[in-house]
Amino acid sequence: MELSGGQIVVQCLKDEGVEFLFGYPGGAVLHLYDAIFHQEDVKHILVRHEQAATHAADAYARATGKAGVVLVTSGPGATNAVTGIATAYLDSIPMVVISGQVPTAVIGSDAFQEVDMVGITRPCVKHNFLVKDVNDIAETMKKAFHVATTGRPGPVVVDIPKDITDPNIKIPYIYPDAVVMRSYNPEPQADPEKIKEAVDLILTAKRPVIYSGGGVVLGEGSAELIEFTQLLGFPITQTLMGLGAYPATDKQSIGMLGMHGTYESNLSMHESDVIIAIGVRFDDRVTGKLAEFCPNAKIIHIDIDPASISKTVKVDIAIVGSVKPVLTAMLQLIKAHPEKNSADDLAHWWSRIEQWRSVNCLEFDRTTDQIKPQAVVEEVYRITKGNAYVTSDVGQHQMYAAQFYHFDKPRRWINSGGLGTMGFGLPAAIGVKLAFPDQEVVCITGEASIQMCIQELATALQYETPVKIINLNNRYMGMVRQWQEFSYESRYSHSYMDAIPDFVKLAEAYGHVGIRVERPEDLNDALEKAFALKDRTVFVDVLTDRTENVYPMIESGKGHQDMTLRIAPGTPVDRELA
Amino acid sequence: MRHIISILIENEAGALSRVAGLFSARGYNIESLTVAPTEDETLSRMTVVTRGSEEVIEQITKQLNKLIDVVKLIDLAIIPHVERELMLVKVAINLESREETKRLVDIFRGKIIDVTSNSYVVEMTGSSDKLDAFIAALDTKCIIETVRSGPTSMSRGVNGLHL
Numbered sequence: 001m002e003l004s005g006g007q008i009v010v011q012c013l014k015d016e017g018v019e020f021l022f023g024y025p026g027g028a029v030l031h032l033y034d035a036i037f038h039q040e041d042v043k044h045i046l047v048r049h050e051q052a053a054t055h056a057a058d059a060y061a062r063a064t065g066k067a068g069v070v071l072v073t074s075g076p077g078a079t080n081a082v083t084g085i086a087t088a089y090l091d092s093i094p095m096v097v098i099s100g101q102v103p104t105a106v107i108g109s110d111a112f113q114e115v116d117m118v119g120i121t122r123p124c125v126k127h128n129f130l131v132k133d134v135n136d137i138a139e140t141m142k143k144a145f146h147v148a149t150t151g152r153p154g155p156v157v158v159d160i161p162k163d164i165t166d167p168n169i170k171i172p173y174i175y176p177d178a179v180v181m182r183s184y185n186p187e188p189q190a191d192p193e194k195i196k197e198a199v200d201l202i203l204t205a206k207r208p209v210i211y212s213g214g215g216v217v218l219g220e221g222s223a224e225l226i227e228f229t230q231l232l233g234f235p236i237t238q239t240l241m242g243l244g245a246y247p248a249t250d251k252q253s254i255g256m257l258g259m260h261g262t263y264e265s266n267l268s269m270h271e272s273d274v275i276i277a278i279g280v281r282f283d284d285r286v287t288g289k290l291a292e293f294c295p296n297a298k299i300i301h302i303d304i305d306p307a308s309i310s311k312t313v314k315v316d317i318a319i320v321g322s323v324k325p326v327l328t329a330m331l332q333l334i335k336a337h338p339e340k341n342s343a344d345d346l347a348h349w350w351s352r353i354e355q356w357r358s359v360n361c362l363e364f365d366r367t368t369d370q371i372k373p374q375a376v377v378e379e380v381y382r383i384t385k386g387n388a389y390v391t392s393d394v395g396q397h398q399m400y401a402a403q404f405y406h407f408d409k410p411r412r413w414i415n416s417g418g419l420g421t422m423g424f425g426l427p428a429a430i431g432v433k434l435a436f437p438d439q440e441v442v443c444i445t446g447e448a449s450i451q452m453c454i455q456e457l458a459t460a461l462q463y464e465t466p467v468k469i470i471n472l473n474n475r476y477m478g479m480v481r482q483w484q485e486f487s488y489e490s491r492y493s494h495s496y497m498d499a500i501p502d503f504v505k506l507a508e509a510y511g512h513v514g515i516r517v518e519r520p521e522d523l524n525d526a527l528e529k530a531f532a533l534k535d536r537t538v539f540v541d542v543l544t545d546r547t548e549n550v551y552p553m554i555e556s557g558k559g560h561q562d563m564t565l566r567i568a569p570g571t572p573v574d575r576e577l578a
Numbered sequence: 579m580r581h582i583i584s585i586l587i588e589n590e591a592g593a594l595s596r597v598a599g600l601f602s603a604r605g606y607n608i609e610s611l612t613v614a615p616t617e618d619e620t621l622s623r624m625t626v627v628t629r630g631s632e633e634v635i636e637q638i639t640k641q642l643n644k645l646i647d648v649v650k651l652i653d654l655a656i657i658p659h660v661e662r663e664l665m666l667v668k669v670a671i672n673l674e675s676r677e678e679t680k681r682l683v684d685i686f687r688g689k690i691i692d693v694t695s696n697s698y699v700v701e702m703t704g705s706s707d708k709l710d711a712f713i714a715a716l717d718t719k720c721i722i723e724t725v726r727s728g729p730t731s732m733s734r735g736v737n738g739l740h741l
Contacts, residue, residue, distance in 0.1 A: 118592060119592075119595070122592075122595065122596060122599050123599060123600075123603045126646070127646040130591070130592070147646060181646065182649060182741065183587075183588055183646060183647055183648055183649040184646050305644070306640050306643070306644075307637065307640035307641050307643070307644050309640075310633070310636065311637060314633075
């Protein structure tokens with residue numbers, strides 16, 4: 001079959017099994033868009049801003065495990081996509097971004113809508129390519145998908161100059177079944193000796209904690225993690241990125257850890273003697289002050305990326321491999337091992353943890369006449385029976401969602417953890433809804449974040465993706481305001497949102513349903529009504545308590561043991577409990 | 579401590595900037611960097627001299643290995659190795675200093691590869707220390723310009739960095 005470059009790109013997507021292509025047309029990709037026009041297998045989703053294309057594709061990838069695919073034009077189309085590319089990079093999300101480029105003959109001449117996309121994205125992609133010959137397109141596309149989806153996943157950019165997609169130049173098309181890249185060996189085989197060493201240490205632990213993260217979700221290791229945790233009877237804490245890999249409602253789950261993690265998680269980490277870190281990267285929001293991180297623990301670290309090992313925290317046993325096979329191997333060894341952890345030790349450890357848990361660190365004031373944002377998330381959790389896909393933006397609402405929506409399954413919690421990208425939530429919800437039209441998809445957001453990609457309400461209408469937008473509207477950039485309260489003597493420099501639009505009218509203007517909730521007694525009915533409208537996008541604007549803070553909190557520069565709890569706002573926790 | 583990281587990398591457009599960009603993005607320092615294709619024209623060999631603590635060097639090597647274009651790399655500073663740097667120095671001369679300068683070049687086993695009535699271009703290879711010593715031995719006033727390649731290096735013995 002003879003195809004033009006533009007047709008080849010589209011045919012590659014078909015052969016790769018791509019369902020959705022999130023994009024926005026422009027001069028440099030017109031040949032490509034013409035090729036898209038002539039087929040129906042790959043559905044193009046026209047966003048309203050290229051950033052949204054990347055977030056929607058990214059969320060599609062997070063929810064399905066398949067690569068998300070984006071198509072943008074050169075210049076501003078490409079630069080608008082960069083935020084979303086960096087978002088995917090920081091959270092290791094498989095994504096292929098095809099960007100148009102000016103014709104090869106004018107590259108470097110500051111041509112109209114020219115930017116050096118390969119140069120701009122180099123620090124925030126797993127890899128990128130500039131295609132300089134139509135004969136290279138198919139192999140490059142195969143490489144792009146291979147690199148994006150294997151090993152530690154990540155975004156890959158394929159920059160294609162306009163002349164390479166010229167409809168008048170046709171060549172025979174073959175999509176390679178596989179590509180071999182001599183410099184890329186993504187699946188390291190874990191060292192069996194290290195696994196054995198780790199198991200020996202695990203089975204002698206007196207105060208163990210399993211600390212699991214996004215790598216378990218990405219590596220499809222949830223079932224193995226559950227078996228591993230339950231076989232050992234250890235407490236498990238999960239990172240923001242890992243939520244759902246182990247069911248939050250199980251008694252062995254002690255909640256999220258880190259800056260806004262639970263009291264029981266952070267103190268368990270601090271007092272632990274053996275930490276089993278699985279698919280995590282010891283992010284600064286997790287560790288707090290490095291010098292005080294887990295002072296009494298030996299640390300075992302399982303990760304597919306050797307560069308994650310001992311990057312910030314020096315570990316004692318490093319196992320470089322994918323979590324699923326490593327946990328499977330560990331399970332075999334544990335089952336066959338003559339030794340088991342002392343039941344007395346574990347019982348004693350659990351009793352300490354239960355003591356910390358009894359502080360009930362997430363509890364909030366349920367008696368006020370204000371709507372508490374936590375109560376909104378609790379209500380959403382109840383109505384959706386914990387089964388929804390929840391996307392979020394970045395800030396306080398993100399933390400409330402992580403704390404109060406108890407995820408029992410992986411890939412249900414879709415948020416920008418590493419880069420912390422405001423504007424992520426709405427396009428992400430659209431991406432997830434396209435992947436799973438029969439599932440409930442909720443975007444928990446705030447009035448500041450939602451305005452960063454609000455234009456995607458139009459996309460939601462065009463493609464009939466009925467998502468529920470729960471806007472926790474406190475008229476502040478809540479997390480900024482909280483930090484200013486704690487660290488800048490409440491000087492709220494530019495964190496106040498004035499001139500906030502009427503979101504109900506705005507939703508209606510975009511053809512959706514808008515509901516405003518101002519009183520706690522109306523919350524339940526409003527949310528029930530919103531979720532009952534199955535085939536409509538509903539924007540629920542909830543006016544929440546303006547001064548509510550996210551607790552617990554480890555303030556910047558402090559260790560896990562120095563948490564600030566709600567019971568004594570602004571003061572360190574009573575150490576008697578610890 | 580000083581480290582010599584020798585990298586076998588795909589000889590493709592942009593490969594050099596991936597390495598250089600990684601060093602600047604992650605705040606690692608580069609003392610020198612030299613690169614050219616190998617006998618296999620699909621591969622380039624790059625030598626980066628850098629300094630850092632053990633932890634930093636470990637991260638540098640891991641992050642470099644993560645680059646898709648990097649085929650293999652080795653830190654030569656921690657194994658027996660030979661190391662050479664090329665330097666060209668243009669020296670101003672006059673009737674008085676001609677002979678003395680030539681003698682100095684001979685002592686350092688350099689070569690004079692361009693001569694005019696008032697200048698020499700001196701070619702010198704050796705360890706970076708030797709080149710430094712030659713510069714120090716010259717009268718600074720007579721140095722018109724210098725150019726150095728930065729060290730290149732390979733391990734001693736039969737083993738080598740290849741596919």
